[in-house]
Amino acid sequence: MITTTNLTKRYGNSVALDGLSVEVKPGRVTGFLGPNGAGKSTTLRLVLGLDTPTAGSAVIDGRPYRELRRPLHRVGALLDAGAVPGALSGYHHLAALARSNGIGRARVHAVLEEVGLASAARKRTAGYSLGMKQRLGIAAALLGDPPVLIFDEPVNGLDPEGIRWIRMLFRRLAADGRTVLVSSHVMSEMENTADHLIVIGRGRLIADTGMADFIRQGSSGSSVTVRTPQGADLEAALAAAGARTRVLADGAIEVLGLPAPRIGDLALARQIAIHELTPRSASLEEAFMDLASAEAEHTSHPAAGAEQDN
Numbered sequence: 001m002i003t004t005t006n007l008t009k010r011y012g013n014s015v016a017l018d019g020l021s022v023e024v025k026p027g028r029v030t031g032f033l034g035p036n037g038a039g040k041s042t043t044l045r046l047v048l049g050l051d052t053p054t055a056g057s058a059v060i061d062g063r064p065y066r067e068l069r070r071p072l073h074r075v076g077a078l079l080d081a082g083a084v085p086g087a088l089s090g091y092h093h094l095a096a097l098a099r100s101n102g103i104g105r106a107r108v109h110a111v112l113e114e115v116g117l118a119s120a121a122r123k124r125t126a127g128y129s130l131g132m133k134q135r136l137g138i139a140a141a142l143l144g145d146p147p148v149l150i151f152d153e154p155v156n157g158l159d160p161e162g163i164r165w166i167r168m169l170f171r172r173l174a175a176d177g178r179t180v181l182v183s184s185h186v187m188s189e190m191e192n193t194a195d196h197l198i199v200i201g202r203g204r205l206i207a208d209t210g211m212a213d214f215i216r217q218g219s220s221g222s223s224v225t226v227r228t229p230q231g232a233d234l235e236a237a238l239a240a241a242g243a244r245t246r247v248l249a250d251g252a253i254e255v256l257g258l259p260a261p262r263i264g265d266l267a268l269a270r271q272i273a274i275h276e277l278t279p280r281s282a283s284l285e286e287a288f289m290d291l292a293s294a295e296a297e298h299t300s301h302p303a304a305g306a307e308q309d310n
């Protein structure tokens with residue numbers, strides 16, 4: 001488990017992270033979301049002991065990273081896939097890492113196989129595509145078979161097959177009971193991958209919730225798309241039942257506030273023909289955008305009594 005307590009980081013006068021307290025639990029994939037500059041990378045760097053907090057703490061299974069002996073056995077991380085020494089082959093890069101953590105050659109071969117790089121293992125990494133470098137970074141994270149895994153923007157550079165592969169890998173790692181923390185700005189990918197979400201903005205926690213709950217609460221809600229030759233009649237009936245409607249450019253009616261079965265029943269009772277009735281859930285991206293605009297609104301017009309920065 002990863003735990004941050006009141007984690008704070010200031011750079012001069014600017015606050016990158018402002019008292020973040022979260023627990024990243026094992027057995028599930030946790031998505032780490034936030035707009036640019038929210039403090040995601042700063043958080044990951046502090047968790048991995050690459051920087052020192054101004055206040056608060058970050059621990060992995062109860063210990064700061066810097067106190068871990070042979071850390072690759074405790075936590076694996078992919079931060080910047082591009083940052084591999086180009087002169088080495090993938091194999092030699094991993095072998096050097098393995099040696100420093102007392103890990104044998106057999107494991108190097110196993111992780112190369114696992115990430116699909118076995119055939120390119122002897123080539124210099126300078127000639128690797130971004131996707132291959134991502135795979136090599138993932139292999140390095142897996143090397144010590146650690147219970148905690150951290151991936152910063154792991155799908156960058158991967159093709160659709162690679163993205164599918166990584167999604168399955170994360171699911172499998174979580175199903176093994178590991179803690180998997182994945183930061184990404186690719187919302188659609190996160191929606192298919194993460195079970196749980198931690199959302200931050202301006203260095204503060206905005207949401208720490210299950211994926212489905214986040215989409216339900218954060219967005220203006222699901223809608224139903226309806227097509228009917230009797231649009232005016234249906235709109236009147238829906239309005240009387242308390243739903244909100246909007247006619248889309250192609251003539252379909254978008255209905256908010258009533259589920260599809262109620263709309264169907266209502267139409268039947270009034271003998272209104274229905275040609276299409278499609279429930280549509282809000283996407284993670286929509287929920288996130290709603291939340292981000294609510295945050296921006298709150299920050300630009302702080303309500304009376306709300307917290308204000310001095």
Ligand SMILES: Nc1ncnc2c1ncn2[C@@H]1O[C@H](COP(=O)(O)OP(=O)(O)OP(=O)(O)O)[C@@H](O)[C@H]1O
Nearest residue numbers: 011015016034035036037038039040041042043185
């Ligand atoms: N070394 C540094 N010196 C000064 N300011 C920094 C430094 N590192 C980060 N910051 C600032 O801290 C804030 C948080 O940055 P951070 O990179 O953690 O955000 P992020 O959520 O990872 O953003 P992105 O999605 O753009 O990577 C930003 O305002 C950034 O400019």
